[in-house]
Amino acid sequence: MDPSIFLQYSPPSGLPQESKLATYMNRSTSTPTRSLNQALGKLSLESSPTSIKKLSNGAPAGMQQVLIGEFVPISYYSPTNILPDSPESSPPATLPPTMPPMPTNPQVHQENVGGTTYFYSTNDSLNTTGCLSSSASLVGAEACMGPVVSAAASPYASQIYSGTPTHMGAPMGSGKPGLAASFYMPETIRNEIYQRNEDVFLQTDLRQYPDLPENVEMYSDLTPLESAAPHSMATSYRAAHRHSGDHYALRRLHNYSAVGNKRLDVWKQIDHPNVVRLHDYFTTKSFGDHSMVLVYDYHPGCTTLMNKYLATGTQGPNAEANGAFHDPFSSDPDAPRPYTHQKNAMLRAVACGALLPEAVLWSLLVQLTAALRAIHSAGLACRSLDPTKVVMNGCRIRIAWCGVADALHPTASDMTQAQQEDLSALGRLALALACRSVHCDNLPASMDLVSRTYSADLKNLILYLLSTAPTRRSVTDLMPMIGARFYTQVEALERRADAFEEQLAREIDNGRLLRILIKLGVINERPELNMDASWSETGDRYMLKLFRDYLFHSVTEDGRPWIDQAHLAHCLNQLDGGTGAKVELMSRDEQSVLVVSYAELKHCLEQAFDEVMLAAGAAP
Ligand SMILES: Nc1ncnc2c1ncn2[C@@H]1O[C@H](COP(=O)(O)OP(=O)(O)OP(=O)(O)O)[C@@H](O)[C@H]1O
Numbered sequence: 001m002d003p004s005i006f007l008q009y010s011p012p013s014g015l016p017q018e019s020k021l022a023t024y025m026n027r028s029t030s031t032p033t034r035s036l037n038q039a040l041g042k043l044s045l046e047s048s049p050t051s052i053k054k055l056s057n058g059a060p061a062g063m064q065q066v067l068i069g070e071f072v073p074i075s076y077y078s079p080t081n082i083l084p085d086s087p088e089s090s091p092p093a094t095l096p097p098t099m100p101p102m103p104t105n106p107q108v109h110q111e112n113v114g115g116t117t118y119f120y121s122t123n124d125s126l127n128t129t130g131c132l133s134s135s136a137s138l139v140g141a142e143a144c145m146g147p148v149v150s151a152a153a154s155p156y157a158s159q160i161y162s163g164t165p166t167h168m169g170a171p172m173g174s175g176k177p178g179l180a181a182s183f184y185m186p187e188t189i190r191n192e193i194y195q196r197n198e199d200v201f202l203q204t205d206l207r208q209y210p211d212l213p214e215n216v217e218m219y220s221d222l223t224p225l226e227s228a229a230p231h232s233m234a235t236s237y238r239a240a241h242r243h244s245g246d247h248y249a250l251r252r253l254h255n256y257s258a259v260g261n262k263r264l265d266v267w268k269q270i271d272h273p274n275v276v277r278l279h280d281y282f283t284t285k286s287f288g289d290h291s292m293v294l295v296y297d298y299h300p301g302c303t304t305l306m307n308k309y310l311a312t313g314t315q316g317p318n319a320e321a322n323g324a325f326h327d328p329f330s331s332d333p334d335a336p337r338p339y340t341h342q343k344n345a346m347l348r349a350v351a352c353g354a355l356l357p358e359a360v361l362w363s364l365l366v367q368l369t370a371a372l373r374a375i376h377s378a379g380l381a382c383r384s385l386d387p388t389k390v391v392m393n394g395c396r397i398r399i400a401w402c403g404v405a406d407a408l409h410p411t412a413s414d415m416t417q418a419q420q421e422d423l424s425a426l427g428r429l430a431l432a433l434a435c436r437s438v439h440c441d442n443l444p445a446s447m448d449l450v451s452r453t454y455s456a457d458l459k460n461l462i463l464y465l466l467s468t469a470p471t472r473r474s475v476t477d478l479m480p481m482i483g484a485r486f487y488t489q490v491e492a493l494e495r496r497a498d499a500f501e502e503q504l505a506r507e508i509d510n511g512r513l514l515r516i517l518i519k520l521g522v523i524n525e526r527p528e529l530n531m532d533a534s535w536s537e538t539g540d541r542y543m544l545k546l547f548r549d550y551l552f553h554s555v556t557e558d559g560r561p562w563i564d565q566a567h568l569a570h571c572l573n574q575l576d577g578g579t580g581a582k583v584e585l586m587s588r589d590e591q592s593v594l595v596v597s598y599a600e601l602k603h604c605l606e607q608a609f610d611e612v613m614l615a616a617g618a619a620p
Contacts, residue, residue: 273398355435431462
């Protein structure tokens with residue numbers, strides 16, 4: 001923009017009455033208090049929207065075109081550019097203790113430049129007000145959408161995405177990652193999250209289960225997790241809590257006749273990342289019998305270790321994809337037959353790369369031993385550690401349905417023996433995973449495979465767990481065998497946490513911008529409010545309407561829509577921050593330009609939205 005076009009001009013008095021801005025300006029009671037030069041000095045043109053060429057076609061005769069250089073999307077993610085005058089950039093401690101209200105009629109200076117009228121706020125307190133208003137409205141917005149957070153603790157100036165941290169990006173000099181990669185979530189994380197969401201919303205055809213009760217105590221929408229086997233003693237369901245709507249996994253024990261036992265209350269206390277948490281248990285007659293129901297956390301997208309790593313291709317959905325080991329003694333006629341015995345089949349598995357990498361095995365073992373350590377130190381035993389009762393989603397495994405054995409056998413008392421059996425069960429599970437077969441009865445052949453393929457530590461750990469010596473074993477004895485692999489696991493988890501934190505940093509502002517868009521949508525072009533048909537065309541709302549036009553309906557010099565998503569996000573961030581940066585809004589009749597700060601626009605937005613909310617909550 002060439003400022004000389006303003007400087008040479010001596011302003012006429014008055015606002016063109018045909019301009020719709022007159023409606024807004026009529027509310028002003030003040031007189032101009034500073035010169036156009038002063039006002040221009042305050043303009044932040046680097047981020048000004050007027051770099052959009054507008055009005056070239058069909059501009060009324062005599063009107064001065066506001067022609068400014070093509071808008072160049074500067075680095076919107078650089079805090080120095082995005083918030084030139086941001087009042088929020090000063091530390092919260094410097095804010096005045098009280099919050100002066102936004103003046104309803106800010107002092108406005110107006111200038112007509114060759115037929116285009118410019119309006120400037122001359123209220124010097126605007127910056128401060130904008131800052132405070134933004135804090136206030138943050139609380140307002142949060143109160144409307146969720147828990148209130150301390151506005152002062154999170155100034156908006158620092159809430160704009162600052163780019164991928166170097167420790168997450170490609171190393172310098174190793175070539176640029178694609179632009180898309182820097183804007184979008186990696187496919188792996190997206191797929192993982194989508195898969196979980198899909199699982200929660202997946203509806204089973206409940207006509208197949210006509211006997212399912214509509215409600216079971218506080219739970220409804222029961223969906224079987226597995227097709228029921230005939231004469232089954234237990235059935236699993238996903239269900240929604242009737243009050244909170246949260247999903248839970250229910251385990252129903254059919255024809256349950258035992259009385260309650262205290263161990264289930266101890267199970268409820270176990271809160272461990274590798275144990276599916278028991279929340280509640282109750283007996284019910286909703287299924288037509290006397291059943292006991294145990295209520296667990298529901299982990300969407302789960303599959304059992306059996307299905308993931310051990311089932312043959314026809315049995316498990318993931319098995320084929322993961323190169324599952326084909327059991328040489330499978331009853332499946334299509335399964336490859338061994339030409340000699342189990343050992344040969346295992347060696348063939350090694351040759352075709354179907355065995356799990358050792359790092360995966362250690363990751364599973366570290367998690368399982370962590371779970372057992374928590375369970376045993378609580379004075380409990382798992383009693384059912386087998387691959388069908390360990391579930392997995394992502395890289396996390398959890399022992400499922402803990403406490404069911406205690407519910408079924410409340411009088412079983414030898415806990416020490418049960419814990420020893422847990423360790424043996426862990427040994428069998430480790431061997432099965434190492435051989436990728438549940439048929440490891442030929443122990444020498446299986447151990448031979450393990451020693452040929454994996455480290456001595458893994459072999460020793462399995463031997464220790466399977467040992468039948470009378471000496472008492474403990475899960476803590478496994479620690480030296482795991483050794484430094486524990487650090488590998490911790491490092492992998494930290495890297496994963498880094499990746500998720502990086503994604504969170506990218507997406508964290510989306511909700512904030514959505515809330516602003518919702519507010520604008522609620523206000524703009526509302527046909528009428530409180531019987532006032534001109535509501536959206538007057539006062540604060542008119543400014544917002546022009547801002548909406550500016551944001552979404554800008555056109556290039558030759559009339560084509562001008563769309564730059566970075567610019568959109570930049571403007572919405574400025575609005576949310578209520579910064580002192582100025583924006584020039586053109587009236588639709590192209591006769592006037594209103595120069596306002598984002599602080600003023602933010603105030604308008606909050607006022608108008610509050611009005612709508614008030615009207616919405618009013619008694620009919
Ligand atoms: N807490 C949980 N959250 C989500 N899914 C789970 C949970 N626990 C288990 N599952 C899933 O539920 C499905 C059924 O588990 P379940 O143990 O009932 O299998 P099953 O083979 O039918 O065993 P059983 O014959 O003993 O009932 C499995 O696919 C498992 O992945």
